[in-house]
Amino acid sequence: MKKTLTITTILLLSANLLLAQGNKHFTFHGTIQYDKTSNMWALMQKLINKDNETWYQPMYDQYKKNKPQFKVLKSTLKFGNNQTLFTPIEPESPTGNYWEDQPMAAQNNTIFTDFNAGISTSQKQVFEETFLVKDTTRHIKWKLTGETREIAGYPCRRANGLILDSIYVVAFYTDEIPVSGGPESFNGLPGMILGVALPHENVTWFATKVTEQPVDEKSITAPKKGKAATNKSFLTVLQNAMKNWGTEGKENMKGFSL
Template identity: 60%
Template sequence: MKTALLTLLFLIPAFGVFAQNAHFTTSGTIEYNKTSNTYAMIEKQINKDNEGFYRTFFEAYKKANPQFKTLKSTLTFSGDKTLFTPIEPDNGGNTFFDMPLADQNNTTYIDLSTRITINQKKVFEAIFLVKDTTRKIKWKITNETRDVAGYPCRRANGIMMDSIYVVAFYTEKIHTSGGPESFNGLPGMILEVAVPHENIIWTATKVTDMPIADNAIQAPKKGKPETNAQLILVLKNLTKNWGDEAQFYLKGFLF
């Protein structure tokens, strides 16, 4: 009994030191790379009706462009607020194949405490300001783990927009339950998220733990005000005569 009591007395200070040294990031910035397999995206758009025309341009595209397109972005976060900001690429590359899924069309502000998202969205030459509730994703957390950008992460599988399968890795070391673009809803920050069937993945490359000023996270203000439901109607009307390509563009702009 005396030995057990002495052991406990030694362990109590050790637990105190561990608690003091345990660190959780509450504010800072995260740099992401969005990587898209453009060859696979284009291949999906080629069918028997357009193959003669598209195949020639696809071969020309492959000669001038790499298979994987990578774009950079920054997520600024503090407490329950996040701001995802795309970084404009140095050049646009070949523009014959317009692929909104491979682009970064959104500047996204999220207030997780109120569950409000304000999304400045570029649709071709138009700018919309979409205010709505945060994206709903049905998550199932698994036991798989990996390190991303130096943080231990756990895998979660999700379904969004009724049928789109996503795979995310989040860390509880960053309490903010956000992520790139509009991804959210896990018990920690999403540092990697893939949409396998759409050939896209976002991966954090660097996390900077730093204080963020209160005025550094501001919602975008430019654009025509819409809700998600209103924007869907606008896009459906815009693409109503586009045949099979309509769904490809709708999905790309609604991400």
């Protein structure tokens, strides 16, 4: 009798689990709103060294007195037909501040990704010049973890990865949006990335709202303007332009390479 009850219990639990999975809702198209948050005090402090501290340190101290620690920028990600378009939203009041315009704290990229073809087209603004970088999607070696959290109403799982050889990435993705995309060029997980943190770079992207709605295919298209480049040739241009910029050049390279 006891064995019969145990088997019956297992069958009931299995049936409930299958029913729950069958009722799970998936989002295949829509728009995601993201907030990019930069810790300006930390980003600025990285640029100060013995060669520039005479003029940078007073500027940094003055900034801390008059400006908030965190700068927030907004962007959208449209997705549908296994394609995405990441678009920065211009601030209502551009600061024109030298510190706040540094690449890691700005949003310089408009990125179209076609996951069916494995191709990404990025329009990148590098100071006064615009590049159009077309290449295969970025490959990130992810390691999934057991940590979970909710973002914008979706259950997400954590994954850790590495980009540009040395930048540690923490991402949270949801398999309820079965598109392998995310903000900027972050991709490659079994679901949409709704949260990204670069802990050592003092920058995060987190979704604030997901709107499920049909998306006009014409609104998810690759940008067209810019000097044609590949990932490799674009990196070469950056390296040649900033090879004598010291610490500031290295930080700029990271920001422009996202």
